[in-house]
Ligand SMILES: Nc1ncnc2c1ncn2[C@@H]1O[C@H](COP(=O)(O)OP(=O)(O)O)[C@@H](O)[C@H]1O
């Protein structure tokens with residue numbers, strides 16, 4: 001064995017996992033020993049290699065794969081392809097930030113963790129060979145396929161299209177019915193209407209979430225392509241592959257001329273080193289901004305309870321807020337018996353300038369909510385802990401308000417947390433994303449329960 005050469009390759013392999021495939025079997029064994037020694041992954045067989053990345057088994061973690069990005073840019077089903085040093089790291093940074101954002105929102109994805117500058121670990125999936133495209137604005141290939149439609153036409157809800165992944169035939173568009181007719185067998189399940197409906201709805205939800213997030217940075221997400229895989233161990237459909245500057249059209253300030261995506265590469269009359277450099281800088285611009293899409297929450301709910309005995313009710317409100325990522329503080333203050341304290345606490349919260357929804361919890365005669373509402377500029381939600389005997393009478397003290405007040409009333413603590421989250425989501429896209437993803441998961445849960453109940457018949 002040529003030791004210096006082997007060591008050299010090993011070092012490179014540890015930096016770029018995909019080079020491991022160049023090693024001879026003996027060297028590969030040494031690579032694995034080296035990897036373990038240095039706390040690196042022990043890579044197994046190459047599962048699949050595509051145009052922009054290679055996917056490897058991970059020896060010690062059978063259900064997982066390493067997705068290794070390449071320094072390569074391609075377009076037109078690979079007809080145009082160039083090396084671009086640094087692209088793998090830029091793509092990885094973008095994909096990792098986007099998948100963390102989506103996973104945190106509640107979307108089910110294959111993403112596990114970032115492994116290196118140029119790679120990440122995902123759940124090993126059997127991939128569904130369909131590209132799922134969502135469009136807000138008509139542009140590009142849509143205009144060619146739909147003669148007469150003007151560029152800029154706005155789809156509401158977003159337009160959803162499917163393309164069969166087949167480079168040799170230029171990824172033909174498939175209708176819903178064609179997708180059903182194909183009866184694709186993937187990861188132990190057949191892809192039928194149930195699975196297609198779930199993917200279609202997830203696709204639109206993912207688009208809406210990323211559109212809303214980019215809007216916070218004054219960038220318009222115009223359209224986007226994603227892929228799904230099946231986790232063969234659970235049969236679950238997961239958002240897979242990558243989402244990076246290859247996946248979407250992104251127009252800063254909604255201006256097509258400022259586009260920061262791969263379209264710039266597609267449209268080049270001639271691919272010069274300078275043009276490739278501009279594209280790389282665009283991608284870097286995106287990778288840096290993508291990190292700003294997940295800011296810490298700048299919103300909160302504050303629950304005022306008239307008595308500490310209301311604590312269990314208020315804890316349910318706090319749990320509900322948590323589901324939506326809304327920080328929630330609990331305070332004890334009676335507007336009847338400690339009016340000065342109630343006003344002082346209110347002034348402290350309003351003075352901090354963090355957008356806040358106040359939730360008033362007071363049994364019997366609810367003076368707390370209306371008093372807060374009469375003095376606060378921010379929204380107040382009454383959520384009285386209703387007692388069985390007097391509940392239907394007590395509720396009127398929250399609802400029959402003096403003129404000039406605008407507090408609302410909900411009966412259930414879960415609803416109070418959700419209502420606060422929905423108000424705060426007006427200015428916080430992360431909270432909004434969690435609400436959207438939760439609605440999707442509820443919809444999928446109902447649809448799956450319906451199918452089970454029909455199967456059980
Ligand atoms: N979690 C996963 N498990 C297994 N394969 C995956 C996973 N995510 C993506 N892939 C597959 O990795 C392959 C390589 O990616 P890529 O280079 O983008 O290929 P392509 O040129 O086919 O688009 C694709 O076939 C993609 O479907």
Ligand SMILES: [Mg+2]
Pocket residue numbers: 050051052
């Ligand atoms: Mg691909």
